[in-house]
Amino acid sequence: MGLWQWINSATFRQFVAVWVVVVAVFGLTGDCKCAFEAIFNFGDSNSDTGGFYAAFPTESGPYGMTYFKRPSGRATDGRLIIDFLAQALGLPFLSPYLQSIGSDFRHGANFATLASTVLLPDTSLFVTGVSPFSLAIQLNQMRQFKAKVDELQSKGSTNLPPPDIFGKSLYTFYIGQNDFTGNLKSIGISGVKQYLPQVVAQIAGTIKDLYGIGGRTFLVLNMAPVGCYPGKIVDLPHNSSDLDEFGCMVSYNNAVVDYNNMLKTALSQTRQALPADASVIYVDTHAVLLELFQHPTSHGLKYGTRACCGYGGGTYNFDPMVYCGNTKVINGSTLTAAACVDPQNYVSWDGIHATEAANKLTAYAILSGSNFDPPFPLHHLCDLHPIG
Numbered sequence: 335m336g337l338w339q340w341i342n343s344a345t346f347r348q349f350v351a352v353w354v355v356v357v358a359v360f361g362l363t364g365d366c367k368c369a370f371e372a373i374f375n376f377g378d379s380n381s382d383t384g385g386f387y388a389a390f391p392t393e394s395g396p397y398g399m400t401y402f403k404r405p406s407g408r409a410t411d412g413r414l415i416i417d418f419l420a421q422a423l424g425l426p427f428l429s430p431y432l433q434s435i436g437s438d439f440r441h442g443a444n445f446a447t448l449a450s451t452v453l454l455p456d457t458s459l460f461v462t463g464v465s466p467f468s469l470a471i472q473l474n475q476m477r478q479f480k481a482k483v484d485e486l487q488s489k490g491s492t493n494l495p496p497p498d499i500f501g502k503s504l505y506t507f508y509i510g511q512n513d514f515t516g517n518l519k520s521i522g523i524s525g526v527k528q529y530l531p532q533v534v535a536q537i538a539g540t541i542k543d544l545y546g547i548g549g550r551t552f553l554v555l556n557m558a559p560v561g562c563y564p565g566k567i568v569d570l571p572h573n574s575s576d577l578d579e580f581g582c583m584v585s586y587n588n589a590v591v592d593y594n595n596m597l598k599t600a601l602s603q604t605r606q607a608l609p610a611d612a613s614v615i616y617v618d619t620h621a622v623l624l625e626l627f628q629h630p631t632s633h634g635l636k637y638g639t640r641a642c643c644g645y646g647g648g649t650y651n652f653d654p655m656v657y658c659g660n661t662k663v664i665n666g667s668t669l670t671a672a673a674c675v676d677p678q679n680y681v682s683w684d685g686i687h688a689t690e691a692a693n694k695l696t697a698y699a700i701l702s703g704s705n706f707d708p709p710f711p712l713h714h715l716c717d718l719h720p721i722g
Contacts, residue, residue: 368423368716370504370551372495373416375428376472376540377446377508378465379409379687380558381416385430386448386465395659396643396673400690407433409448411642411677412690415555415619416444416506418697418721423504431475432467440495442503443479445472451512452533464516469509473540480547500548507537508555508619514593515560518570523589530593534600541604545612553710554601555617556594558688561586562627564641564650565685580628581639581649587624594620598707605708618705622696623688626681633695635678641685645671650685658684697721 375381384407387393393405401412407430408414417427420441428444429437449465450472467475483494513533517526541552560566561583572583598616605614630638643658644651653671656662661670674680683689688696699705701718712718 366424366717366719370423370425370502370716372440372442372499372503373420373423373425373428373444373506374442374476374503374544374549375416375444375446375506375508376469376476377416377444377506378450378510378512379446379448380511380555381414381444381506381508382409382446382448382450383407383414383416383428383430383444385432385444385446385467388430388433389447389467397659399673400677409687410683410690410693411673413693414690415508415693415697415700416446418694419504419506419700421721422697422701422718423716424719431479438493439479440493442495442499443476445475446509447472449512450509451516452510452536453513453529455516464512469536469540473543476544477547501550503549503551505541505544505549505552506555507540507552510534510537510593510597511557511560514557514590515566518586523585527589527592530596534593534597537597538600538604541601541614542608545608550611551613551615553615553617554597555619556597557590557620559587559590559620559624559627561590562624562639562681563686564639564644564652564682565654567639568650568652568685569654582627590620594618613710615710616707617700618707619696619700621705622699623681623692626692626695630681635681635691636676637680637682639682640680641682642677642680642689643671643673643684645669652685694721 387407393407395405398404398406398408399411420427425441428442429439431443431445447465447467450467451464452469454468454470455464480500484497487494487497510533514526537554559582567583570586572585576583576585578584601614601616608614626633626635627638630636639650641651644653645656646653655664656669656671658671661668677683677689678691680689681692703710703712
C-alpha cells in the first residue's frame with residue numbers, strides 16, 4: 335500500500351485515533367527519548383526561519399498569519415517542514431544563526447536564508463536577487479559556531495549547546511531550488527542542466543566536511559516540482575502543450591526529476607565513501623508535493639496551482655509585478671497582492687512557496703518513514719511527538 339493510500343485508509347484513521355488517546359491519557363513528559371538533541375539546518379527560503387530578515391530587516395505583510403499571527407521570517411503563512419520536524423523531535427523551533435537578539439542555540443541552529451544557492455552566485459548569470467549566504471558560507475558559519483561552542487562553554491555560556499552535541503544532532507539540507515530556477519529564463523533548461531552536477535557535488539562535499547567536525551546523521555530533502563508552482567507557470571516560458579492534465583509544466587518537472595536522480599546517486603556515493611557510522615538519507619519530498627499539486631482535494635485541500643497570496647485572480651492569482659504583501663502603482667493603478675482568508679485550502683502560499691498546510695502534510699509523510707532512501711528508523715530512534 336502506498337503512502338497516500340495508507341493515509342486515506344481506515345487503518346491510518348484508527349492509528350491516529352489510538353495515538354490521540356495515548357497522548358490524552360499519558361501526556362508528553364520529560365521521559366520521551368530521542369537520539370537527536372539538536373538540528374543544524376542548511377537551506378534556502380523553504381527552511382529559513384528568519385535568517386534573511388535578521389540580516390536584511392524589511393519583512394512585512396501577511397507572512398506568518400496562520401500560526402504566528404505576524405511575520406516570522408518564514409516565506410509562508412505559518413510553519414515550515416523544518417518547524418514540524420523540530421516539533422516531532424521535541425525540540426524548539428530553530429533560531430536563525432544570523433539572529434543576534436533572542437536566539438537560543440542549545441538545540442541547534444538554522445543557517446538557511448531566503449534566496450540562498452548551493453553554488454556561490456555568479457553575478458553574470460544570476461540576474462535576479464540572490465542571498466550572499468550560499469552553502470559554502472553556511473558551512474563556514476557552522477564551523478565558526480562549533481569553534482565558539484568549544485570556546486565559550488568553558489566560560490559558562492547558557493544559550494549554547496554542550497561541546498559533544500555535534501555527534502548527537504540531525505543535519506538537514508533543503509537547498510538547490512534557487513540554483514535550478516535562478517537562470518531558467520536566461521539560459522533555459524539545457525543551460526541550467528550543465529551546472530547541476532556541480533550543485534550535487536557541493537552538497538555531497540559539504541556532508542563530508544560536516545562529518546569531519548562530528549556530524550553523523552544527514553537528511554537531504556530533494557527538489558520540489560517547481561513546474562507546478564503558479565508563480566513559475568506564469569513567469570517561465572512554455573507552450574500550452576507543455577502543460578499536463580494537472581496544469582503543471584512537464585519540461586521543467588522532468589528536469590527536476592533528472593536533478594533529483596542525480597542528487598540521489600551522489601548521496602549514495604557519499605554514503606559509500608564515509609565510514610559506516612554515517613547515515614546519509616535522501617528524502618523524497620518531491621513525491622509528496624507533486625501528489626498535493628495533482629490531487630489537492632484528495633488530501634483536504636482545494637487549490638493546487640493557484641496562489642493564496644497574490645494579485646490577479648484567475649487561474650493562478652499571481653502577477654510577477656506585485657508579489658505577496660506588496661502594493662505598487664502600475665500605469666496609474668494601485669495594485670495590492672493580498673492574502674486569501676483560507677490558506678489551509680491551498681498548496682501554494684505566494685506562488686513560489688508552499689503553505690503551512692502543504693508543509694504539514696509533507697512533514698507527516700517524512701515522519702512516517704516512507705520517503706527515506708535508504709530506510710531510516712527515525713521513529714525507533716526518537717519518541718516522536720504529535721505535530722499540531
